[in-house]
Amino acid sequence: MGGCVGRYWGDSHNRGSARNGGRGGRNEPLKKDRPKWKSDYPMTEGQLRSKRDEFWDTAPAFEGRKEIWDALKAAAVALECNDHELAQAIVDGASITLPHGTLTECYDELGNRYQLPVYCLAPPVNLISECSDEDRSDSPEPPVASKKEFQLKVRLSTGKDVRLNTSMADTIGQLKKQLQAQEDIDVLQQRWFFSGKLLTDRTRLQDTKIQKDFVIQVIVNSQVLGAPKPSPITTPSSPKSQ
Template identity: 75%
Template sequence: MGVPNSREYHYYHAPSAPFKIIVKTRNEPLKKECPKWKSEYPMTEGQLRSKRDEFWDTAPAFDGRKEIWDALRAAALAVECNDLELAQAIVDGACITLPHGSLTESYDELGNRYQLPAYTLAPPINLITETSSDCKVSDCTQKQAQASPCREDFQLRVRLSTGKDVRLTASMADSIAELKKQLEEREDIEVTRQRWFFSGKLLTDKTRLQDAKIQKDFVVQVIVNINPSVITN
C-alpha cells in the first residue's frame, strides 16, 4: 500500500528491457512562500518579462510534455498573483506532484521531472521599478533616437549680395527662419536685414527647404539690406 497523498512509480529489470529504478515521490500541497533570489545585474520589469517569455517559449523543447509545461506556466502566473487556490487547482487538474510544495521541482504522472528557475516564480530582490517619470524619459529618448536618423544634414551654400559665399549646416526639414538665425550667428547679419531668394522667388520664414525643393548642390541668394526697415517678409 502506498503512502497517503503520494505517488509511486514502480520499475523493474527484465532481460529484454532496460534497467529502471523505483521512484517514490510524496505530493505536498503548494506553499505560499516564493523563492527569494538576486539577479547578477539589476533588471527592469520589462527585462524580467522578456526573460520569462524566453524560458516558457523554449520549455517544451526540454524533457517532459508540453501540456504539463503549459499547466506549470499558468500555475506560476497564479502564484505571482497571490491566487494560491487557483494554482493548486491547476496543479491537481494536471496530475502534477510537488515533492517540496513548490513549483521549482515537480513530476507528472509518468514520472517526468520538471524544474522551474526562480525568476519564473518571483521577481529578484534587486528589481528596478519603472516609474512613470522613467517611462517618460525613456519614451523621449526613444523618440529622439528615432528622429535622429531622419535628419540628414548637409552644407547649404548661401551667396550673399556682398559677394561672399557662406556654407550653413542644414537639413531638408529646416525652415528659412531657422537658417536666418544661423546666418546671423555666423556672419553677424541681423535677421531683419536678410532676404532669401531661390529661383527668383522670395522665400518666407515659414518655408522649409523641402517645400522649395532646395538640395545641397543648389545655391540660395541672400540680399543683405543696409536699412532693415524696408524689409517685409
C-alpha cells in the first residue's frame, strides 16, 4: 500500500509550480463522469474502505496543505454520492485549480500539486458486495449491539473534529441531534458519509462496520456553500429611500 502512495507522490511537488503557475494556471470545471477502473484483484467494500483510509491518513504527510487535503476529501465524497454541485462548490471555495477537470490532478493557489488515486474517487468495477440489499431485505433485523458507549470522532467539512458519546446501537439520526445540541448545527444541514457512502438517519453504527478509531465525515451545507438558506419566517424589509 505504501508503495502505491509513493508512486503517486514521489516527484509530484517538483513539477507542480511549473505546470500550474499558481492562480494563473488553466482551470476546468469539475467533470460529472467518475473514473472507471478495475482492481488487480476482486476487492470487497471493507478492503476499499481500508485502502482509502490509509491514503487519506498518510497523504497530508507528503506535500501540500492539510486544509486542501480536507477539501479534496470532502469533494471526492460528494462527487461519489452524485452531488456534483456540492463537490464543485467545495473545490471553488478552497481555490483549487483543475487543469483537466478531475481530482486526479489539481493545484492549490500556491502552486502545490495534489493527485488523488482513482480508488478514492470511485469503486472498482469488480467490487465485491459484502452484503447485498436483497439479502438484507429478506433477512430478519440484525441483533442490536450492546449499549457500550465510546467516543466517535466526527470530522466536519469546516475542518473541525468533534467527538460524540455514542454506542453501536445508535442511529445516524440520533447522532445528528447530538451534534446539533453540541455544535448548534441543524440536522437538516448535516450529511454524514463513511467510506464514500451517504448514511441515512435510520442507519445504525453497527451497520456501517465502523470501528472505534475510524472517522465519519460530516458535510455541513450552509458552511461549505458559504450562504445559509434564509429562514422561511423571515420577510425582507422594505428598502429605505435613498
